[in-house]
Amino acid sequence: MTTADAVPIVFVHGTRFSAGQWSVQLAALRDEFPVTAVDLPGHGERSAQPWSLSSATGIIASAVDSLGRGPALVVGHSLGGYAALEFARCRPERLRGLVLAGASASTRGLGAVPYRWVAGLVPRLPADRLARWNDRLLRRLYPPEVVEATIRSGYAFHTLPAAWGEVLGRFGAEAMRHVKAPVLILNGEKDAVFRSGEADFARAHPHARVELIPRAGHLANFDDPDAFTDAVRRFARQLPAVG
Template sequence: MTAVDLPGHGARSAQPWSLDAATEIISSAVDSLGGEPALVVGHSLGGYASLEFARRCPEQLRGLVLAGASAATRGPWAMPYRLIAGLVPRIPADRLTRWNDRFLRRLYSPEVVDATIRAGYAFHTLPAAWGEVLGRFDADAMRRVSAPVLILNGEKDPVFRSGERAFVRAHPHARIELIPRARHLANFDDPDAFTDAVRRFALQLPARGPVTR
């Protein structure tokens, strides 16, 4: 298993965001695991990047987990993203950081969020990232994914699970699993349930291979 930093995040903080670059990074991560098709897990923006990878590199994909990334970014559902992308550059990054730190510490234990808080946030990337994602994804994107798909959402994430049924109808080997009482950060709300869902999905896949996140 490996975790990757997408453009504008972590060790690639200075790298400009693009879906082309994100797809290449995921592809390289899969190759680094031995070249076999991999199970790719993507959350939120990472989920849309993983969906783009799945469409472009089907030969590298064994299975796909879309977590908090089954809302259409076209049409009226795109409005919340447009508002956020427009608002973020107007707020100082240190203020956004303080707000996010307080939010995470209020909701989660240090064991769950300390590593995220130490790593920091990619606010500078958000306008470019969502600007590229907007208008690009809806349920039709699933029709170009050849591997099985698990749509894994928090039960209480109404925005990002809003298109989950349409996404699942568009793919013959997709299913939905909800984590009870979890919100958008379902992997923080119930890490054990999130990991268990991914593990069970991996065990059901027809061929074995590595996992990348």
């Protein structure tokens, strides 16, 4: 049973995925914590909704409120991590803690150029071909129980240009200064790109720490679901009580 004082947790998925990305974490944590996962605008069940960071923060806020336990721990991966940073800036009263997973790289400067190129290329490729490629890749790399919920939910390739178009050029380590809650920067050890700024992100916040998942890459919650879940669980248990 969930205890009365357990921290509510909201999971926010990464690029092209959906709430299904978190199926293993939700199953593992729901007996101890009130948990939920969202579909960002243009993703999953919100596939027809236009993307905007403003809408994304509103969706996260609604998910926090739906759990009915006050401020929540928000866990954001990649695109979802940057959306969570924006949520922390706009809705600080609803945030009890923040986990940034694969989202501690600056989206400014020359490092953003390859992502702008990908965002421009994706609309030129047939969505069904991209979906088949993603299905094969996920099934080759991971067990069915880890990725089938993601595969069933489909992919939001049509939203990628707008989503990354808004994120790129917007976030650097200074975004951490807007976060009033404790922060765990949780990265895969081998995620060289998206952990490239983790030290700067950690230094920019007085209550941030970095934890690495050994041998994991960008999709750390797929690469080692147990280790990822355990890191979130430990961080949630350590968060100070509200008030």
